[in-house]
Amino acid sequence: MPERTPSPPAARPSPRSGRRLRAALLGVLVLGTATLLGSAPADGQAHPPGGKLAVDTTGCGAPPATLPAGRLSFDVTNNSKVFVTVYVVSPDGTLAYAEIPWLGPGRTLPLDTTLNGGQYAVRCVFSSGPVATSSAIRLDGTAADAVAGYRPMSDKELTGPVNAYRAYVTAALPTLLAAARTLDADVARGDLDAARADWLPAHLDYERLGAAYNSFGDYDDALNGMANGLPQGVDTPGWTGFFALEHALWHGWTAEQVRPLSQQLVTDASGLIDDFPSEDTDPGNLPLRAHEILENALQFQLGGIADYGSDSTLATLDANIQGTQEVLGTIAPVVQELDADLLGRLNGQLAAYQSEVAGYRAADGSWPALSRLGTAQRQRLNADLGGLLEQLAALPNLLTPRNHA
Numbered sequence: 001m002p003e004r005t006p007s008p009p010a011a012r013p014s015p016r017s018g019r020r021l022r023a024a025l026l027g028v029l030v031l032g033t034a035t036l037l038g039s040a041p042a043d044g045q046a047h048p049p050g051g052k053l054a055v056d057t058t059g060c061g062a063p064p065a066t067l068p069a070g071r072l073s074f075d076v077t078n079n080s081k082v083f084v085t086v087y088v089v090s091p092d093g094t095l096a097y098a099e100i101p102w103l104g105p106g107r108t109l110p111l112d113t114t115l116n117g118g119q120y121a122v123r124c125v126f127s128s129g130p131v132a133t134s135s136a137i138r139l140d141g142t143a144a145d146a147v148a149g150y151r152p153m154s155d156k157e158l159t160g161p162v163n164a165y166r167a168y169v170t171a172a173l174p175t176l177l178a179a180a181r182t183l184d185a186d187v188a189r190g191d192l193d194a195a196r197a198d199w200l201p202a203h204l205d206y207e208r209l210g211a212a213y214n215s216f217g218d219y220d221d222a223l224n225g226m227a228n229g230l231p232q233g234v235d236t237p238g239w240t241g242f243f244a245l246e247h248a249l250w251h252g253w254t255a256e257q258v259r260p261l262s263q264q265l266v267t268d269a270s271g272l273i274d275d276f277p278s279e280d281t282d283p284g285n286l287p288l289r290a291h292e293i294l295e296n297a298l299q300f301q302l303g304g305i306a307d308y309g310s311d312s313t314l315a316t317l318d319a320n321i322q323g324t325q326e327v328l329g330t331i332a333p334v335v336q337e338l339d340a341d342l343l344g345r346l347n348g349q350l351a352a353y354q355s356e357v358a359g360y361r362a363a364d365g366s367w368p369a370l371s372r373l374g375t376a377q378r379q380r381l382n383a384d385l386g387g388l389l390e391q392l393a394a395l396p397n398l399l400t401p402r403n404h405a
Contacts, residue, residue, distance in 0.1 A: 048071040055078055072112070072115060076103060085125045087125075089121055091120070097147050116139070156283075203316070210293040217275065219268060222240055227244075241268070242265070245258065249309070250308065251308075284400065284401050293327065342398070349388045
């Protein structure tokens with residue numbers, strides 16, 4: 001007997017925002033770590049050299065002409081009526097060594113860093129357009145733990161990667177629609193064995209898109225929303241998409257009961273093709289997605305949350321790895337320029353982890369249930385993915401678009 005009588009999928013619940021919220025929070029955290037390259041001095045310790053800087057749209061403060069190399073800290077006050085991003089920069093402005101992103105009007109924050117001897121300056125980029133640079137600061141001496149400069153990057157530098165990613169998604173969506181139609185045709189003729197066989201290829205087509213959900217508007221929830229967080233869980237009226245179909249196909253529903261879900265899947269996949277050209281892809285979100293695809297896989301796939309009966313966790317994890325590789329491939333030219341060593345490590349670790357996961361696939365192409373793996377095997381999968389995520393976590397900060405002249 002089926003577990004419940006399905007409700008029509010027409011009245012879908014409002015989209016869940018959990019993954020988008022985590023992405024937003026991660027963006028805030030990334031911005032926060034970029035703000036201060038060093039911590040404030042401990043109580044009782046002398047304040048590092050630097051002093052107070054009052055900035056406005058006509059100037060970027062008056063720092064001391066000379067300072068000792070080592071730890072520096074400027075207390076920056078924004079006396080303008082607009083937001084300002086403040087940097088410590090090289091004389092030509094090509095490298096930054098510390099930053100305060102979006103300092104609000106009337107606010108004061110420390111600008112901390114550790115520098116070797118040489119010439120530097122403070123640069124202010126105001127949200128209303130003006131850019132101001134202080135007089136030169138000469139630092140004498142050396143510092144063993146000096147900060148390496150980084151090149152501030154504008155979101156325009158991610159235009160090429162975003163276009164490449166959107167082209168990849170655009171080319172993949174017709175395949176997704178065709179797979180959804182095949183699945184619906186199985187259900188229409190009452191062949192649920194074929195539907196179960198065709199559900200996984202269709203779902204993997206979606207999972208390989210990886211980063212796309214933040215570019216799909218409400219369609220990600222319609223096509224791939226999970227039941228966790230819904231008012232009645234799997235019994236919530238209006239729950240649609242791949243996971244709803246998985247639950248129905250593996251929990252005794254009849255073809256007549258499943259058909260509204262498979263029809264809705266086709267409708268939503270077709271609607272996504274029509275809608276995607278009008279959906280924006282935030283350049284700053286692309287490096288976040290390169291990390292978050294597999295972060296979600298660790299939580300929802302290896303955590304057992306996103307399995308509604310098909311035992312397809314490892315297959316989905318493999319698709320998520322492919323999705324991450326696609327996203328990394330689009331941003332690779334920018335990463336290569338900024339940190340070639342990081343790109344090499346990421347490509348190597350992704351390939352190694354993909355090989356580890358693929359090692360569980362049988363010769364006939366089938367995948368074992370995650371529950372059939374031993375404890376040590378599951379622990380290794382989790383640990384190795386955790387190590388990979390530590391490396392991927394460097395991408396959002398490295399590629400955070402910044403205001404700069």
